[in-house]
Amino acid sequence: MDKIKIGTRGSKLALWQAYHIQDLLAAAGLESEIITIETIGDKILDVSIAKIGSKGVFTEEIEEQLSIGTIDIAVHSAKDMQSVLPDGFELIAFTEREVVNDVLVSEKSDISLSDENLVIGTSSTRRVALLKHYYPHIKTVPVRGNLQTRIQKMKDGACDALLLAYAGMHRMGYSSLIRKRLDLDEFIPAVGQGSVAIECYKSINPEKKQAIKKAVSHPQTEIRLETERAFLRTLEGGCSIPVFGLADLDNKTVKMKGGIVSLDGQEIIIKEVTGSAEDAKSLGEKLANEVLNAGGAEILKEIKEELKK
Ligand SMILES: NCc1[nH]cc(CCC(=O)O)c1CC(=O)O
Numbered sequence: 001m002d003k004i005k006i007g008t009r010g011s012k013l014a015l016w017q018a019y020h021i022q023d024l025l026a027a028a029g030l031e032s033e034i035i036t037i038e039t040i041g042d043k044i045l046d047v048s049i050a051k052i053g054s055k056g057v058f059t060e061e062i063e064e065q066l067s068i069g070t071i072d073i074a075v076h077s078a079k080d081m082q083s084v085l086p087d088g089f090e091l092i093a094f095t096e097r098e099v100v101n102d103v104l105v106s107e108k109s110d111i112s113l114s115d116e117n118l119v120i121g122t123s124s125t126r127r128v129a130l131l132k133h134y135y136p137h138i139k140t141v142p143v144r145g146n147l148q149t150r151i152q153k154m155k156d157g158a159c160d161a162l163l164l165a166y167a168g169m170h171r172m173g174y175s176s177l178i179r180k181r182l183d184l185d186e187f188i189p190a191v192g193q194g195s196v197a198i199e200c201y202k203s204i205n206p207e208k209k210q211a212i213k214k215a216v217s218h219p220q221t222e223i224r225l226e227t228e229r230a231f232l233r234t235l236e237g238g239c240s241i242p243v244f245g246l247a248d249l250d251n252k253t254v255k256m257k258g259g260i261v262s263l264d265g266q267e268i269i270i271k272e273v274t275g276s277a278e279d280a281k282s283l284g285e286k287l288a289n290e291v292l293n294a295g296g297a298e299i300l301k302e303i304k305e306e307l308k309k
Pocket residue numbers: 077078079080163164165166167168169192193194195
């Protein structure tokens with residue numbers, strides 16, 4: 001088989017993920033090379049993603065390269081992937097998931113969410129809304145850019161702490177700045193957090209596709225992500241919407257908890273479903289419908305109107 005061409009964004013986190021995939025392929029005896037691609041999302045650093053619109057700001061250029069065949073696969077953080085891909089594109093594998101929690105990151109060692117004067121930097125609508133809900137005294141400020149940029153902004157005094165995914169901090173070698181792992185009962189992560197996804201286009205050589213799948217896919221993670229992504233798809237929640245969800249797998253049983261929180265943190269709906277791993281997709285859909293019927297539909301409508309402003 002000829003060398004597998006791996007497409008990726010050029011940020012340090014994206015490159016770590018691409019090298020991780022290259023390692024998994026190499027362990028299966030598959031040769032590969034990495035090709036970096038700049039996306040609109042990388043160029044626009046001063047506007048919040050919620051305002052640009054979540055659809056594909058980090059994926060459009062990469063999908064173009066997939067469709068013309070300059071790359072065979074694209075590597076993404078699973079949580080950055082829209083729940084519905086454009087025609088002809090497919091996620092074929094998810095890597096073993098690491099710690100899923102959000103973490104509090106700071107240079108200060110004595111940081112606490114109960115601190116009255118704490119200022120947290122985050123541009124994620126989910127994190128802002130959850131903070132408003134559980135810790136209404138905390139002030140948040142938007143901090144954009146790649147992980148290094150955000151950490152630099154914090155060091156320059158933009159905020160006391162950042163709220164980030166453990167996964168990204170760990171991958172970048174910044175674990176020493178992690179002060180606290182947030183409780184999964186309060187801070188339910190974004191769908192897909194902690195796993196790396198492989199995307200391809202329908203024109204890929206089927207043998208190549210199978211070989212990549214076999215080398216990269218972690219079956220248990222795949223079931224969890226299938227549940228979570230079905231939930232996200234049914235809620236039509238892009239990454240700008242404060243939707244969260246986490247599925248766990250115990251033997252053949254999937255348990256998923258997920259919900260939505262209003263932008264001001266006033267209303268939150270959290271539901272839970274349990275069922276067989278074979279029904280992963282319908283379980284995710286069932287959870288989404290329970291959330292929608294319990295008032296989630298109303299919250300979603302308000303959020304969409306708010307984000308249009
Ligand atoms: N939204 C940006 C993004 N996309 C993936 C990660 C980290 C890796 C992951 O969550 O899998 C991050 C940074 C963060 O949210 O802290």
